[in-house]
Amino acid sequence: MKILNVKQIRELDAATIQNEPISSLNLMERASQAFVKWYEGRFDTTKSISVFCGKGNNGGDGLAISRILSGKGYHVRVFVIEYTKDASEDFQQNLVKIENLIQVKSVYEINAMPEFVDDHVIIDALLGSGLSRPAEGLLAEVIKKINDAPGPIISVDIASGLYVDKSNEKADTIIEPDHTVTFQLPKLAFMMPQNAAFTGDWHVVDIGLNEKYIADASTPYHFTDQSSGEALVKFREKFSHKGTFGHALIMAGSYGKIGAAVLSSRACAHSGAGLLTVHVPECGYEILQISLPEAMISVDQNRNYIASVPELDSFSAIGIGPGIGQEALTVRVLDELLSKIKVPLIIDADALNILSKHPDLLEKLPAKTIVSPHPKEFQRLAGESANEYDRLELARNFAQKHNVIICLKGAYTAVILSDGDVHFNSTGNAGMATGGSGDVLTGILTSLLAQKYTPENAAIFGVFQHGLAGDKAAKKKTKTAMIASDIIDNLGW
Numbered sequence: 001m002k003i004l005n006v007k008q009i010r011e012l013d014a015a016t017i018q019n020e021p022i023s024s025l026n027l028m029e030r031a032s033q034a035f036v037k038w039y040e041g042r043f044d045t046t047k048s049i050s051v052f053c054g055k056g057n058n059g060g061d062g063l064a065i066s067r068i069l070s071g072k073g074y075h076v077r078v079f080v081i082e083y084t085k086d087a088s089e090d091f092q093q094n095l096v097k098i099e100n101l102i103q104v105k106s107v108y109e110i111n112a113m114p115e116f117v118d119d120h121v122i123i124d125a126l127l128g129s130g131l132s133r134p135a136e137g138l139l140a141e142v143i144k145k146i147n148d149a150p151g152p153i154i155s156v157d158i159a160s161g162l163y164v165d166k167s168n169e170k171a172d173t174i175i176e177p178d179h180t181v182t183f184q185l186p187k188l189a190f191m192m193p194q195n196a197a198f199t200g201d202w203h204v205v206d207i208g209l210n211e212k213y214i215a216d217a218s219t220p221y222h223f224t225d226q227s228s229g230e231a232l233v234k235f236r237e238k239f240s241h242k243g244t245f246g247h248a249l250i251m252a253g254s255y256g257k258i259g260a261a262v263l264s265s266r267a268c269a270h271s272g273a274g275l276l277t278v279h280v281p282e283c284g285y286e287i288l289q290i291s292l293p294e295a296m297i298s299v300d301q302n303r304n305y306i307a308s309v310p311e312l313d314s315f316s317a318i319g320i321g322p323g324i325g326q327e328a329l330t331v332r333v334l335d336e337l338l339s340k341i342k343v344p345l346i347i348d349a350d351a352l353n354i355l356s357k358h359p360d361l362l363e364k365l366p367a368k369t370i371v372s373p374h375p376k377e378f379q380r381l382a383g384e385s386a387n388e389y390d391r392l393e394l395a396r397n398f399a400q401k402h403n404v405i406i407c408l409k410g411a412y413t414a415v416i417l418s419d420g421d422v423h424f425n426s427t428g429n430a431g432m433a434t435g436g437s438g439d440v441l442t443g444i445l446t447s448l449l450a451q452k453y454t455p456e457n458a459a460i461f462g463v464f465q466h467g468l469a470g471d472k473a474a475k476k477k478t479k480t481a482m483i484a485s486d487i488i489d490n491l492g493w
């Protein structure tokens with residue numbers, strides 16, 4: 001699924017109107033019907049509704065939604081906030097359509113706002129994708145008043161005051177909805193943790209916008225939804241054998257952190273690699289052998305941390321990093337590995353921290369190496385950013401400059417390809433915010449690389465699979481009780 005910018009969204013609207021063809025008023029009607037269909041599935045007619053409309057097309061949607069809901073037996077109050085004399089054409093037409101059906105109250109000053117009762121639903125149709133500056137004056141006061149209301153808030157298309165594709169300032173006044181019902185495509189703003197309060201649960205409703213425009217639109221931003229994630233799976237051929245699926249090498253663990261090696265190795269074995277060798281310091285030998293008899297163990301000469309690179313000839317992909325520590329000899333191991341490696345590589349955790357401290361090693365990274373930092377590791381690697389949009393740009397530049405693939409981990413992990421394209425992941429949940437989840441991802445990615453997934457597909461599909469398994473684990477055990485091992489136990493489909 002693509003994520004488009006504001007200009008493209010406007011063009012998409014126009015392309016639909018022109019090519020279908022459909023009048024813009026009827027397109028607004030279709031969008032409003034789609035919103036109402038979503039609403040009916042959630043709230044019954046016992047709950048009263050207050051709809052707050054601005055005077056652009058988002059407000060026009062609000063008026064149409066009010067009329068349709070009222071026709072379905074909902075008790076609806078409608079308020080138009082009079083922050084300007086100008087109103088869009090479709091807003092005006094919808095005002096005429098509603099006039100004899102529901103009383104519309106004009107709000108010229110904050111004291112004219114209604115009082116709210118507990119289970120009263122608020123629909124926010126003040127400002128949509130046309131936001132061009134922060135909400136101020138009466139609009140800002142209204143937004144604050146709505147945010148203080150006890151009942152649920154549902155934003156039409158996007159929370160009023162939130163930009164679609166660029167960062168707000170901290171001081172901006174923005175609606176804090178429980179739900180956002182957005183039209184046709186997810187918005188870039190929804191991907192950013194900084195906007196969590198201004199997004200709520202978001203839902204995309206199909207309003208039949210022009211498919212050709214969407215297919216042709218050029219954008220770096222994509223969303224790996226269920227269908228695009230599942231489409232990447234490589235099914236096993238009938239006559240395949242273990243040699244078909246590659247031989248993965250995982251280099252992980254140090255004294256006190258052998259668990260990281262166990263987690264990444266188990267995840268690797270459960271993700272389809274034909275063979276798996278785990279290189280661990282001596283102290284990890286028995287632990288690994290017992291916890292994962294399916295793996296072969298390559299025992300380092302050093303007791304407590306990895307100090308040597310094993311013979312690499314037989315491996316088809318290598319993952320390094322979980323729990324390895326940053327001892328001087330381990331730094332040398334990473335250096336030597338980067339000089340010798342001829343197969344796809346994934347670098348995570350302490351191996352990333354070593355890269356941050358030894359930036360000269362960055363120049364040695366083989367093309368299309370996958371790096372999987374969480375935000376703190378990425379900051380160590382690439383530096384600070386003022387906000388998450390800037391961080392994403394920094395990551396896109398970093399990926400292009402070093403010709404690597406970055407899995408920037410988070411609620412919507414961003415897989416950033418070496419051409420700068422970004423694929424936000426749709427799966428996963430806050431139950432995965434627990435020690436070891438990242439080690440599991442490293443194992444999955446190593447496994448997919450060993451199976452000859454392209455590094456791009458390995459990263460996108462691996463992150464998707466990881467989140468999917470996390471979602472299954474949360475369903476069975478709850479987000480609170482699940483641990484990283486549960487993600488492994490729920491791999492597969």
Ligand SMILES: NC(=O)C1=CN([C@@H]2O[C@H](COP(=O)(O)OP(=O)(O)OC[C@H]3O[C@@H](n4cnc5c(N)ncnc54)[C@H](OP(=O)(O)O)[C@@H]3O)[C@@H](O)[C@H]2O)[C@@H](O)CC1
Pocket residue numbers: 009010012013027028031054055056057058059061083088126127128129130131132133134135136139156157158183209
């Ligand atoms: N695209 C689609 O597919 C479809 C879109 N639809 C709907 O249309 C919505 C977009 O409509 P829209 O373009 O009229 O924008 P919207 O936000 O309602 O108002 C813009 C007006 O507000 C003004 N303004 C801006 N910021 C302001 C501020 N802080 N304080 C005060 N004023 C401010 C701005 O002024 P200007 O920037 O021109 O000075 C302009 O006059 C979209 O979100 C969706 O709900 C559906 O109906 C059909 C399918």
Ligand SMILES: Nc1ncnc2c1ncn2[C@@H]1O[C@H](COP(=O)(O)OP(=O)(O)O)[C@@H](O)[C@H]1O
Pocket residue numbers: 374409410411412413427428429430431432433434435436437438439440441466
């Ligand atoms: N709130 C969340 N929603 C979805 N996924 C999450 C969330 N929090 C963490 N995760 C996922 O869990 C993993 C955590 O990785 P990481 O921070 O490296 O953990 P660790 O170092 O403990 O293994 C990442 O893949 C991340 O995307």
Ligand SMILES: [K+]
Pocket residue numbers: 058124125126127128155156157158159160
């Ligand atoms: K809105």
